Amino acid sequence: MTVRVAIDLALDRLFDYTVPEELEKKLAVGQLLSVPFGHRTARGFAMEMVERECDAKRTLKDPNETLSDPKRPYALKPISAIVDEEPFFSTRLLELVRALAAYTAAPVESVLKAAVPAAVVRPNARAKELYFISPALAPVPVPMTARRQWLYDQIVRLGGGWMQQLCRELKTTSASLKEMGRLGLVTIAPRQKRRDPLGNMRRILPTKSLPLNDEQTAALGVISAATKPVLLFGVTGSGKTEVYLQAIAKELESGRGAIVMVPEISLTPQTVRRFASRFGDKVAVLHSALSDGERYDEWHRIRSGAARVVVGPRSAVFAPVRDLGLVVVDEEHDPSYKQDDNPRYNARDAAVLRGRLEGARVVLGSATPSLETWRNVAVGKYDLAEMKCRAGAGTLPAVRLVDMSAPQRGDSSGAIFSQDLLDAVKLRLDRHEQTILFLNRRGYSRSVTCAVCGATVDCPECSLPYTYHRADDCCRCHICGGWILTPKVCPACGAPALQYKGIGTQRAEAALAKCFPNAKILRMDADSTSRKNSHDDILSAFRRGEADVLLGTQMIAKGLDFPNVTLVGVLNADSSLNMPDFRAAERTFQLLAQVSGRAGRAELPGEVIIQSYDPSAPAIVAAARGDFAAFAKDELSVREECFFPPFCHLAAVNLRSKDLKLVSSWADMFAKSLMKVKGLTVSEAVPSALEKADGWYRWQVVVRAPSVSTIVKAWRWLLAQRPPPAALRAAIDVDAFSLT
Ligand code: ADP
Numbered sequence: 001m002t003v004r005v006a007i008d009l010a011l012d013r014l015f016d017y018t019v020p021e022e023l024e025k026k027l028a029v030g031q032l033l034s035v036p037f038g039h040r041t042a043r044g045f046a047m048e049m050v051e052r053e054c055d056a057k058r059t060l061k062d063p064n065e066t067l068s069d070p071k072r073p074y075a076l077k078p079i080s081a082i083v084d085e086e087p088f089f090s091t092r093l094l095e096l097v098r099a100l101a102a103y104t105a106a107p108v109e110s111v112l113k114a115a116v117p118a119a120v121v122r123p124n125a126r127a128k129e130l131y132f133i134s135p136a137l138a139p140v141p142v143p144m145t146a147r148r149q150w151l152y153d154q155i156v157r158l159g160g161g162w163m164q165q166l167c168r169e170l171k172t173t174s175a176s177l178k179e180m181g182r183l184g185l186v187t188i189a190p191r192q193k194r195r196d197p198l199g200n201m202r203r204i205l206p207t208k209s210l211p212l213n214d215e216q217t218a219a220l221g222v223i224s225a226a227t228k229p230v231l232l233f234g235v236t237g238s239g240k241t242e243v244y245l246q247a248i249a250k251e252l253e254s255g256r257g258a259i260v261m262v263p264e265i266s267l268t269p270q271t272v273r274r275f276a277s278r279f280g281d282k283v284a285v286l287h288s289a290l291s292d293g294e295r296y297d298e299w300h301r302i303r304s305g306a307a308r309v310v311v312g313p314r315s316a317v318f319a320p321v322r323d324l325g326l327v328v329v330d331e332e333h334d335p336s337y338k339q340d341d342n343p344r345y346n347a348r349d350a351a352v353l354r355g356r357l358e359g360a361r362v363v364l365g366s367a368t369p370s371l372e373t374w375r376n377v378a379v380g381k382y383d384l385a386e387m388k389c390r391a392g393a394g395t396l397p398a399v400r401l402v403d404m405s406a407p408q409r410g411d412s413s414g415a416i417f418s419q420d421l422l423d424a425v426k427l428r429l430d431r432h433e434q435t436i437l438f439l440n441r442r443g444y445s446r447s448v449t450c451a452v453c454g455a456t457v458d459c460p461e462c463s464l465p466y467t468y469h470r471a472d473d474c475c476r477c478h479i480c481g482g483w484i485l486t487p488k489v490c491p492a493c494g495a496p497a498l499q500y501k502g503i504g505t506q507r508a509e510a511a512l513a514k515c516f517p518n519a520k521i522l523r524m525d526a527d528s529t530s531r532k533n534s535h536d537d538i539l540s541a542f543r544r545g546e547a548d549v550l551l552g553t554q555m556i557a558k559g560l561d562f563p564n565v566t567l568v569g570v571l572n573a574d575s576s577l578n579m580p581d582f583r584a585a586e587r588t589f590q591l592l593a594q595v596s597g598r599a600g601r602a603e604l605p606g607e608v609i610i611q612s613y614d615p616s617a618p619a620i621v622a623a624a625r626g627d628f629a630a631f632a633k634d635e636l637s638v639r640e641e642c643f644f645p646p647f648c649h650l651a652a653v654n655l656r657s658k659d660l661k662l663v664s665s666w667a668d669m670f671a672k673s674l675m676k677v678k679g680l681t682v683s684e685a686v687p688s689a690l691e692k693a694d695g696w697y698r699w700q701v702v703v704r705a706p707s708v709s710t711i712v713k714a715w716r717w718l719l720a721q722r723p724p725p726a727a728l729r730a731a732i733d734v735d736a737f738s739l740t
Pocket residue numbers: 210211212213216234235236237238239240241242391392393
């Protein structure tokens with residue numbers, strides 16, 4: 001028997017080994033094996049069993065094919081050992097891994113690596129064992145001192161305990177306890193001590209199911225009856241979480257498990273508490289802040305079936321839950337579900353795939369669904385459940401749009417605050433209520449904007465803002481590759497007022513402090529939160545009422561719930577709208593809808609003020625009305641017309657090198673070669689928006705096609721034809737989210 005093994009070396013190749021007879025019966029696909037590799041021992045996962053008589057003569061025809069080096073028909077080595085007889089992957093999970101590797105054009109090993117925590121696979125990973133002391137059931141009569149009798153009685157009362165803990169709590173020593181063990185009063189044996197990330201949270205009061213309102217009942221009905229993935233489209237506060245909880249409870253009753261995926265940023269103690277207080281010890285959490293030990297123990301509790309509900313960020317899609325009945329993806333539109341490093345998978349799409357492979361229900365929840373998902377509903381691939389009203393306290397806030405074109409501005413220091421917004425802030429200060437002010441950060445992608453009329457300089461072919469490139473003072477379109485020299489005056493109003501940078505949070509803070517010298521302002525952006533915990537510290541301070549105004553970037557947009565906040569201001573709604581990104585309107589709608597959801601969560605009514613140069617832009621108008629359907633209809637027609645997702649798949653081919661000539665000429669060659677492939681729409685090669693980072697020059701080619709397989713096939717073909725030199729790094733980002 002021969003087994004094909006994936007070794008963690010990112011060689012995009014599997015290796016074959018023979019199986020010694022004594023291991024044949026025990027060997028199973030998905031197990032972690034230890035194998036000889038060169039002069040050392042490596043670890044790898046058993047991917048499949050193969051007959052290999054004639055394999056050695058085969059040659060590699062299809063670049064998708066992975067087999068042990070075909071040109072060297074050498075004698076195979078035997079595997080050394082089976083590290084753990086319990087497989088790490090079920091056959092269906094392996095299927096998922098393979099499918100994602102194929103879809104993202106990533107090596108299978110890289111997907112395996114993303115799928116199981118390093119803390120679980122590492123050679124020295126193990127459960128923690130400590131000495132546990134239990135009272136002997138029928139202790140033999142021995143001479144008892146008063147002290148010893150007391151100790152014994154205490155241990156009986158406590159039902160035993162960890163050695164260390166008993167020493168501490170009963171003020172005794174391990175020597176005395178060991179002596180009691182020797183006398184037969186107690187037994188001392190090593191026992192696994194669970195490292196529990198929820199710790200004290202396990203002790204919180206259990207909650208019962210809430211009686212559902214009509215919309216929730218209908219939604220749960222749709223989910224229970226569905227044979228397709230369900231989009232749970234519910235406004236902020238409509239009680240989606242309660243629906244998830246009750247859908248999960250149903251699965252548990254029928255003996256099945258569930259996975260709940262949330263964006264890492266919403267994986268707060270509040271979120272976890274809602275699941276832990278309903279399902280107690282059946283809940284396991286997986287997230288980046290766990291210690292290796294906690295991660296090891298939680299993962300093993302999932303695999304053993306002790307934990308039935310997993311809450312975690314994107315990697316939770318791979319959790320080895322047995323008899324999976326339901327996968328929930330909360331905030332399904334969130335960009336953090338897309339991994340921006342190898343393997344560049346989208347965990348929301350992976351969840352849909354896993355559901356299909358395992359026959360599990362899939363629920364995608366959002367107040368602002370992605371247009372991909374919305375379209376899947378429209379064409380009947382997904383079912384829809386809708387919830388339009390808030391379930392608990394609070395009403396949706398009133399939203400006001402303020403025109404920021406020159407004459408309306410209130411402050412003299414530049415276009416930061418309108419008089420309307422300043423008046424509204426003043427009112428909150430007088431009433432001792434709190435305000436959140438939100439400023440969009442622009443990141444690397446810079447568009448060219450007019451400071452007078454707010455217009456952007458756009459590519460006429462693609463109707464998208466050009467990206468400004470400082471190196472050669474050019475405006476480039478990353479979709480088609482077209483470019484122009486940066487104009488001197490605004491093409492719309494003629495003012496010589498074009499600018500390339502947005503307003504920073506620090507400048508906004510200074511301007512606000514000037515208007516309200518007595519207001520206490522907290523700023524939250526990448527700079528003010530670089531210290532560990534500073535993110536939480538700032539939010540807690542604001543929650544305790546230590547400041548009047550919280551001013552920040554996207555970071556403050558989601559998941560936060562402050563009862564005393566009655567005003568939310570968006571300083572520059574256009575800034576995200578003007579991004580040279582075809583999803584700019586969608587992102588803007590999502591951000592505005594989410595930010596608006598921050599106001600009026602409790603008893604106090606909320607107000608939202610959105611400042612914009614272009615208050616008639618469809619995304620802004622629809623966001624102010626909270627009308628997702630209208631926005632989606634409008635935006636989808638634009639996407640269809642311009643051949644953008646979800647009407648095509650878009651991939652970014654990213655090339656990097658320390659040698660500018662090398663990277664530009666290869667990018668050009670790649671673009672020209674891909675242009676020859678039928679069915680692909682390919683851009684000219686362009687320098688990335690971030691042209692150089694850490695000494696690496698970055699170039700990009702954007703490829704679009706109706707299907708991903710067309711793109712991936714062409715990519716594999718290209719790499720096989722022209723393997724890039726060592727000095728060049730080439731990668732493809734399928735269904736890319738950002739084109740930086
Ligand atoms: P979403 O996830 O849709 O934003 P949440 O699940 O956070 O909404 O619910 C918002 C609030 O409404 C929460 O405080 C929740 O406890 C409350 N809530 C949800 N469902 C009900 C219900 N059926 N009856 C009463 N309150 C509810």
